[in-house]
């Protein structure tokens with residue numbers, strides 16, 4: 001049968017539209033479905049319609065080009081059209097067209113700054129993907145992530161694409177399965193069991209302090225590296241009963257490199273989850289991430305074989321103390337052990353280094369914290385004992401303020417509205433089914449509607465009661481910085497969510513806080529420290545990268561044991577007092 005050229009073009013258009021409809025409705029992710037939809041139709045059409053294209057020298061090329069052009073046009077037109085379910089939400093055109101845009105933007109580690117700029121331009125809700133929203137609204141937190149909130153989003157399908165059989169807790173999207181796997185974690189971090197970890201923590205903290213004592217002197221150290229070594233060793237102790245000696249030997253097995261070098265790729269894949277299916281089947285791609293996981297797998301096997309010597313995290317995850325019902329399988333525990341290291345070491349390291357950076361920037365806060373530590377842990381007292389933490393208001397304020405300014409998960413954790421549910425009202429926003437969304441931690445933590453004055457400044461006093469703030473010389477609770485009360489004092493802890501929120505939040509929160517507070521007390525008790533000569537402090541934020549967990553730059557620091565640094569702090573009184581919006585007027589000196 002002879003086909004005219006216009007008929008042939010119409011047939012190709014119809015096939016491309018059908019392909020778009022199928023993609024839109026079923027969102028196939030595996031490579032076989034992709035080739036069935038993207039290769040078979042144009043191939044069949046090329047054979048069938050060859051006579052219509054006989055005038056061109058390359059009928060195959062013509063059909064394939066037309067098919068893909070129509071498909072692309074149809075996808076772009078739909079995503080930008082008022083017919084799209086997210087059409088009412090504003091956002092930049094490239095974001096609305098494809099998630100490849102965010103994959104590209106995020107690859108340099110600055111996606112948190114990009115989202116912040118988008119919120120400044122478009123408001124509290126921004127369409128950052130064809131089917132995805134970023135939110136900067138305290139009213140969205142509970143409906144999105146609370147008890148009646150939404151399950152985890154497709155982000156994790158790409159990020160953990162190689163976990164095809166057993167997935168780590170953080171990436172489990174089915175809420176019932178998530179709840180089942182979360183139980184041993186909840187048990188591990190019950191208040192009564194937290195006591196078991198104090199000795200493991202104290203040993204590592206003492207080792208860290210001894211190492212720093214050896215490093216002290218006129219030269220500088222890279223504090224980022226030392227803290228990362230500490231958190232990695234501690235989490236290895238917790239997850240696999242030891243096996244990592246970075247504090248002693250440095251990264252001689254290249255493990256830290258394996259962990260960090262895989263992060264950019266994991267972030268890119270999280271934006272385009274279906275690409276993960278290709279990545280897992282391609283040899284040579286993502287090798288570092290795979291090697292890191294097999295390194296942890298070997299540690300888990302060894303820990304399992306040697307049994308429980310101390311009650312560590314592995315002890316509770318595997319159910320060594322005996323659990324009701326089915327204990328988790330070894331594969332599940334091994335996978336969660338990797339998660340413990342990834343989720344627990346980089347995050348606490350970021351908080352600790354950002355905290356010390358901020359204290360060196362703000363010498364007033366430094367002195368106040370040191371006074372409090374001296375009060376509770378005078379020389380000779382073991383500062384690794386957690387006994388006084390509950391009473392140490394300034395310590396808690398400093399930690400919260402570091403977590404507010406530099407949440408280690410800068411851009412939040414995605415949730416998604418399952419298909420077939422009809423959508424979900426999230427605060428003032430309606431999310432149609434199939435929509436992914438997250439609250440952008442970095443933006444909401446620095447929003448002057450929730451934290452004022454100076455939401456971008458490190459000012460721990462904002463976490464104190466009005467009375468305690470007054471005791472430090474801030475005598476105007478409505479505004480610590482402006483006597484005419486032009487800048488209001490606003491403090492809304494509901495907008496403070498560094499550990500996320502709800503039943504799928506960070507299960508390791510208590511451990512992280514215990515670890516951070518203990519290390520800070522020990523360091524403040526033992527050392528004076530300051531930036532190395534010539535360090536450009538503006539670099540700190542520039543070097544902070546968002547790869548879901550944040551990656552920090554170098555922090556060159558000169559440290560000296562307390563009392564030995566005569567003249568070390570000369571000029572302290574003049575330097576480093578935090579400047580608040582509206583002028584500080586000597587408050588708090």
Ligand code: HEM
Nearest residue numbers: 169170340343344347348409413499500504505506508512
């Ligand atoms: C300052 C330190 C830390 C911060 C800021 C932090 C933050 C977070 C965030 C934002 C999430 C995502 C939760 C969600 O999807 O809503 C998370 C998950 C998780 N974190 Fe942490 N984390 C920290 C330390 C730790 C530590 C020390 C551990 C110990 C093992 C840990 C274990 C986990 C686990 C297992 C999950 C998955 C929870 C789930 O999906 O149920 N984290 N964390």
